[in-house]
Structure formats: structure tokens, C-alpha cells
Amino acid sequence: MEKAIINGTVYTPSEKIESGVVLISENKIQLVGHANDAKIPAQAEIFDAGGMFIAPGxxxxxxxxxxxxxxxxxxxxxxxxxxxxxxxxxxxxxxxxxxxxxxxxxxxxxxxxxxxxxxxxxxxxxxxxxxxxxxxxxxxxxxxxxxxxxxxxxxxxxxxxxxxxxxxxxxxxxxxxxxxxxxxxxxxxxxxxxxxxxxxxxxxxxxxxxxxxxxxxxxxxxxxxxxxxxxxxxxxxxxxxxxxxxxxxxxxxxxxxxxxxxxxxxxxxxxxxxxxxxxxxxxxxxxxxxxxxxxxxxxxxxxxxxxxxxxxxxxxxxxxxxxxxxxxxxxxxxxxxxxxxxxVGAKHKGRLEPGCDADIVILDHDIRPFATFAGGRLVYQRS
Ligand SMILES: [Zn+2]
Structure with missing residues (x-):
């Protein structure tokens, strides 16, 4: 199952991408890019970040x-x-x-x-x-x-x-x-x-x-x-x-x-x-x-x-x-x-790059966690 996190500023954190998209396939990051360049598969589940920040967990x-x-x-x-x-x-x-x-x-x-x-x-x-x-x-x-x-x-x-x-x-x-x-x-x-x-x-x-x-x-x-x-x-x-x-x-x-x-x-x-x-x-x-x-x-x-x-x-x-x-x-x-x-040698963690674990936090404008994905699964969302 694919997921797409859209409509947020992505921090990879090496790079900052306004209007960014993060595509997840199973538990891994498949693609990170600008909304104009990223093709989102029709069947992908969409998570709208509502203009917030998308960062590595x-x-x-x-x-x-x-x-x-x-x-x-x-x-x-x-x-x-x-x-x-x-x-x-x-x-x-x-x-x-x-x-x-x-x-x-x-x-x-x-x-x-x-x-x-x-x-x-x-x-x-x-x-x-x-x-x-x-x-x-x-x-x-x-x-x-x-x-x-x-x-x-x-x-x-x-x-x-x-x-x-x-x-x-x-x-x-x-x-x-x-x-x-x-x-x-x-x-x-x-x-x-x-x-x-x-x-x-x-x-x-x-x-x-x-x-x-x-x-x-x-x-x-x-x-x-x-x-x-x-x-x-x-x-x-x-x-x-x-x-x-x-x-x-x-x-x-x-x-x-x-x-x-x-x-x-x-x-x-x-x-x-x-x-x-x-x-x-x-x-x-x-x-x-x-x-x-x-x-x-x-x-x-x-x-x-x-x-x-x-x-x-x-x-x-x-x-x-x-x-x-x-x-x-x-x-x-x-x-x-x-x-x-x-x-600690965990090169597959701590970055939003293709092939890395889909560990992602959505932060609001006060830098407070709004939603968290671990291994591609939504494990927290503010109520
Ligand atoms: Zn201690």
C-alpha cells in the first residue's frame, strides 16, 4: 500500500522543499520531491499536512x-x-x-x-x-x-x-x-x-x-x-x-x-x-x-x-x-x-531519503508534533 504525505514544507533535513511530497511504499520512503515533479499513484492513500512541516521522526x-x-x-x-x-x-x-x-x-x-x-x-x-x-x-x-x-x-x-x-x-x-x-x-x-x-x-x-x-x-x-x-x-x-x-x-x-x-x-x-x-x-x-x-x-x-x-x-x-x-x-x-x-550507525533512520525507513513527524508552526508515522504507519495523530 502506498501513501503520500502532501502539502507541507519537507525537511529531509539536508534540504528544505516548499510544497513538498513524501511518497511511502510499505515501510520505506520511495520518493521525496516538489509537488510539481512528484507523480502520486492514483491508489495512494493521501495525508494532507495542511501547510505544516514534514520532518524525519x-x-x-x-x-x-x-x-x-x-x-x-x-x-x-x-x-x-x-x-x-x-x-x-x-x-x-x-x-x-x-x-x-x-x-x-x-x-x-x-x-x-x-x-x-x-x-x-x-x-x-x-x-x-x-x-x-x-x-x-x-x-x-x-x-x-x-x-x-x-x-x-x-x-x-x-x-x-x-x-x-x-x-x-x-x-x-x-x-x-x-x-x-x-x-x-x-x-x-x-x-x-x-x-x-x-x-x-x-x-x-x-x-x-x-x-x-x-x-x-x-x-x-x-x-x-x-x-x-x-x-x-x-x-x-x-x-x-x-x-x-x-x-x-x-x-x-x-x-x-x-x-x-x-x-x-x-x-x-x-x-x-x-x-x-x-x-x-x-x-x-x-x-x-x-x-x-x-x-x-x-x-x-x-x-x-x-x-x-x-x-x-x-x-x-x-x-x-x-x-x-x-x-x-x-x-x-x-x-x-x-x-x-x-x-549509532542507523543510516536508514533520521532522514527523508528514498530507501530509508518511513519514520516521519508532521510538526505544526510552533514545532509541536501533530502526527507521527513509524515505518510508514500512522502511530500518532493529535486529536
Ligand atoms: Zn541518562
Whole structure:
């Protein structure tokens, strides 16, 4: 069955096409072009975008949950079904620091869900964020549950998760963790530096071994000092590093966001939400990772004021790049779509090009999701 999305401005996102058309055949994009040039088959089902924006569905490689549903466990089913409402069509189900046995038990549940994934956003795999972190850069995570990453641990975790682990955030300076980088890459897992107190030289060694991705740049990592550039300096210095950025307007100052985008370009900045399972919930007192968490003023915070993930999803980040930093939409979309997909090797995602997955979001003029297609199927439409 063919579908045609018509009457909108298409952002591929490399190109902007006024009065554009996107033709879908089964679950793939067949054609993208101007209305005058695109032949729409007579039997095609038509979706009129009503003059709105037609963009690739958002790709969030770092998110923990939404609306009370946690990616760690059965909540993953709800996450898959709910996030198309935020324009997200693919994501990495991200875990956090818990005691080792608890993480392993959770990974088993997640692996089972992913082997028969429900309809909704496509889960690209599991992103492990903890317990292989630096206690010095713990953020909200519990230091006593942390220990260095080892090759054995990689095998145990991957086995528990039925092989669905695709990213591991870890502190390479802890123990012999840096030595696991080649094994991670050989296993199809993206090594990601994060929650790290590494020096610039330590990151340099990790980059030589293949490191090319950093978890939420600026947050929970050694900062840039003029005599010790730290992790932040290394992320900016090494062109090959994809730099995740939380653009919720809370985690990172707008000027720091803009500096990163200028230094790295939108082709190397990966917009992430780092959404807590409490994202989207009204103000109140909740619990996450066995800790009390308050939702107030658009933030999720522990009693001591430490941020506990984000309250916003990726659509807010895109809006902030436009509304706070003043980027044109065609530029703001790139870190949330094409670059995010490229950073995890998902070249068939994050772009509207023939042969790619038909993951599409229709955004209104306030850049709020109006309708979302995942694999060519309409999975969300605003009522
Ligand atoms: Zn996180």
C-alpha cells in the first residue's frame, strides 16, 4: 500500500522543499520531491499536512522513560507506544545505575520485550548508563553501586539482554575499563564516555582505541580548564566524537549549548532528552531509582537539588534550539534526526531519503508534533 504525505514544507533535513511530497511504499520512503515533479499513484492513500512541516521522526539515543513508564522493565512497552506523541520514532532504551543483579534481571525483561517489539516507535537497542561510572561524577546515581567496566561484564550484560545492548556509557579511567573499547566495538556496541573524571590525555588514549561518542556533554564530566582541558575539552577537540547534548533549557546554559554547536557543528552534536520516567508528569513527589524525586518548574530533582534526568522529551529540545538559540528549523532538526541516527550507525533512520525507513513527524508552526508515522504507519495523530 502506498501513501503520500502532501502539502507541507519537507525537511529531509539536508534540504528544505516548499510544497513538498513524501511518497511511502510499505515501510520505506520511495520518493521525496516538489509537488510539481512528484507523480502520486492514483491508489495512494493521501495525508494532507495542511501547510505544516514534514520532518524525519526524532531519534533519541538517550532516554529513560516517559509519563511514569520506565525503560528498565515492563514500562518499556508503554514507552514504545507513548513517545510517538513527542515526535520520537526511534530510541535507545536507557538504563541507569542499580545493583548488578538488579540490572541483569531488568535486562532480561527488556531483551524479551525487544524480541517481540509492540507497535510504536522502534527501539534501536539498549543503552547502558551505569553502573560503570566514576563515583566522582555520579550525578543522581549511587556511587556505592558503581564499579569499572570489564570485558566479562560486557558478556554477562549482553547475554542477559539477549544481545540487544548497542551503547554503554562508562568512565574509561576507572580500573581497566579503557581496555574494553575494542571488545565493545567488535560486539557492535558503541563505547560512550560519560559520568567521567578522565583527564584530556586519558580521553585521547580512549579515542585512539575507537571512542567516538560522549554522554550528555558538560553534565557529569570533568570540565574544560585552561591547563587541563578535561573531558569537555576533549569532546570539543576531537572531531570524530559525537557529542550528546541535553537541550531542555535546564541542564545546560544556552551559551554553552551554542558554543558546542559552533565548535562541533550540528553534524556532530546529538540532541538527547535524557528524559526521566517522570517526564511529562504533573508537579508532585515521585520515586525513581529507589530515590524520592520532585517534579517542579519543569525539572526532576532529588531533595538536595541534584537533577534527576529531564522532564522534557526531544521535541522540546528542537524547539529550544529554534526559540532560545535562534537556529533555523532546518539546522535545529539535524542533531535530533540525521546526526543522532549516524552516531549509532542507523543510516536508514533520521532522514527523508528514498530507501530509508518511513519514520516521519508532521510538526505544526510552533514545532509541536501533530502526527507521527513509524515505518510508514500512522502511530500518532493529535486529536
Ligand atoms: Zn541518562
Amino acid at each position: 526524532f531519534v533519541d539515543v538517550h532516554m529513560h522513560g516517559v509519563m511514569g513508564h520506565d525503560c528498565m522493565g515492563q514500562g518499556l512497552v508503554d514507552v514504545i507506544q507513548k513517545i510517538p506523541a513527542y515526535g520520537v520514532t526511534s530510541f535507545m532504551a536507557t538504563t541507569l545505575t542499580l545493583p548488578r543483579e538488579e540490572v541483569l534481571a531488568t535486562l532480561e525483561v527488556m531483551g524479551k520485550i525487544l524480541s517481540a517489539s509492540p507497535d510504536g516507535a522502534s527501539c534501536l537497542g539498549i543503552h547502558i548508563e551505569g553502573p560503570h561510572l566514576s563515583p566522582k561524577r555520579a550525578g543522581m546515581a549511587t556511587p556505592t553501586w558503581m564499579y569499572p567496566l570489564s570485558a566479562n561484564d560486557l558478556m554477562d550484560f549482553q547475554k542477559a539482554a539477549s544481545g540487544y545492548i548497542r551503547m554503554i556509557t562508562f568512565a574509561p579511567e576507572e580500573g581497566d575499563a579503557i581496555k574494553t573499547i575494542p571488545a565493545l566495538i567488535a560486539n557492535g556496541v558503541v563505547p560512550v564516555i560519560g559520568h567521567s573524571d578522565a583527564t584530556f590525555e586519558q580521553v585521547q588514549q580512549a579515542v585512539k582505541l575507537g571512542l567516538n561518542h560522549a554522554t550528555h556533554t558538560y553534565n557529569a564530566m570533568r570540565g574544560l580548564q585552561h591547563r587541563e582541558p578535561g573531558v569537555v575539552g576533549a569532546v570539543m577537540y576531537f572531531n570524530q566524537i559525537y557529542a550528546e547534548l541535553i537541550a531542555d533549557g535546564v541542564h545546560v546554559h544556552p551559551v554553552a549549548m551554542e558554543i558546542l554547536l559552533r565548535v562541533k557543528s550540528p553534524d556532530k552534536v546529538v540532541l538527547i532528552s535524557d528524559s526521566a520516567p517522570l517526564a511529562g508528569l504533573p508537579e508532585g513527589e515521585y520515586e525513581w531509582e529507589h530515590k524520592p524525586v520532585h517534579v517542579r518548574d519543569g525539572k526532576c530533582v532529588l531533595p538536595d537539588g541534584t537533577l534527576a534526568g529531564a522532564h522534557e522529551l526531544l521535541d522540546t529540545g528542537v524547539r529550544n534550539l529554534v526559540n532560545i538559540l535562534g537556529l533555523p528549523l532546518e539546522k535545529a532538526l539535524i542533531p535530533a534526526t540525521r546526526t543522532a541516527a549516524d552516531s
